[in-house]
Amino acid sequence: MPELPEVETTRRGIEPYLLDQSITSLTIHQWQLRWAIPKTIKQLKNQTIISVDRRGKYILIKTKIGQAIVHLGMSGSLRICTDNSEPRRKHDHVEMQLSNGALLRFHDPRRFGCLLWQKADEPTHKLLFKLGPEPLTDEFDGAHLIRATRKRKTAIKNLIMDSHVVVGVGNIYASEALFMAGIRPGRAAGRVSHAECEKLVEAIKKILNQSIDQGGTTLRDFVNSDGEPGYFKQSLFVYGKAGEDCQACKATIKQKVLGQRSTFYCTTCQR
DNA sequence: ATCGCCTCCTGCGCGC
């Protein structure tokens, strides 16, 4: 399940193959993703890619006349094939042929991802318009989280996973960051102290940065590789560890559902 | 404005 570090690693992995290349053909094998791919996506053909950016978990492939907006959902991946004999796999829904001979493939078994098109003269896409700050910028700081949490009754874990508050914090790292900050996931956001907000912000940045650093070593897996691209197993303290001993205090890691999502925490380390 | 539930889909793991 791609979290922000995986998406950023994907962006870095594909960027060198896409930048300054023109799209010589675009083949859609499956139009029905989370939302149907718009027919207007065909405008990409013969356009030159001028940048490959990321906003939250959205990858933005920009040309002069507009940009493709790609989301990997939870099972999506983007891969580069430089060997044209490599067969298309099941669930390779979109193929983008580039002028340098590379082929970009969008693979997504569960089809929770999306591929949308936005013309350059249109206002910011509604999916991108209301997004909160990037977690790794200075804009996301303690003061921001304090502001966002005051008088909020929703669980702090739900709040940090809300993309209007901050983008890119997924279910796994939400549990991990709250463990690192010593905060119970279910606590009302408004009851998290200023000092704890500062701590939580630092924990989120640390976890995401660590994971991106690890991803850097797997960049080559984005090209001509079998299996899934270089997603990485960061060493996790609580996620998926229900029933196991907490590595910090030996208490048993608990699991509960919060906002319809599995949540893991240590009742001793987190208050 | 805020909250919480629903939904999309397939692969996997479990129990029998």
Add this chain to the structure above:
DNA sequence: TGCGCGCAGGAGGCGA
């Protein structure tokens, strides 16, 4: 061994 069931999950959309 094989089958069927239920769960997992990002995040927008919607009803209350």
